Amino acid sequence: MVQKLIILSALVAAASAVAVLPGPVYPGLAGIHGLPGLPALSPLPALPALPALTKIAAPVLPAITKIAAPLAVAKVAVPEPYDPNPQYSFSYDVHDGTTGDVKNQQEVRSGDVVQGAYSLIEPDGTRRIVEYTADPVHGFNAIVRREPIAVKAVAPIAKVLAPAPLLHAPVIAKAIPAISALPALPALPGLALPGPLSPYHG
Known part of the structure; x- marks a missing residue:
């Protein structure tokens, strides 16, 4: 806020300042040409007239409106219903x-x-x-x-003994009776076989 006031007062001061300019002739140099040992100086030409300065009014800033904070609504505590015998x-x-x-x-x-x-x-x-x-x-x-706490009685677990290792009995080979050769099958009439049947025969 202070910064705004300083800027505003600087603008007002700049707007109301009056510039002082020298006149068209330099009056301080007019008597210089008569000094001994110096050549005579011709008077300086007149400066052209400057346009008149226009005062610029300070900018009008919009008024700052203060907005009031909303009023706090006071809450009234309502007493709870009292029960004399809860x-x-x-x-x-x-x-x-x-x-x-x-x-x-x-x-x-x-x-x-x-x-x-x-x-x-x-x-x-x-x-x-x-x-x-x-x-x-x-x-x-x-x-x-x-x-x-009453501990539940747990029946004792019976120990299971591991069976004794089996001893290997000697292997007894049983004789398998030899199968006698089968009798040859009779040939069927009219059926001629091309040669020996073998799954590997081409």
């Missing part, structure tokens, strides 16, 4: 065999008195059970117990 109860149970996540919780509230319990399986395999109460007179109180 009541609720809830419970949940998780038993995930794949991840081992086993836990549960139940809680009951009647007015300002809360009673509940939760349990979970700890990494060492015990179950932690927490029973708690809360009221305006005694505050929050909890009782923590730990119980071992």
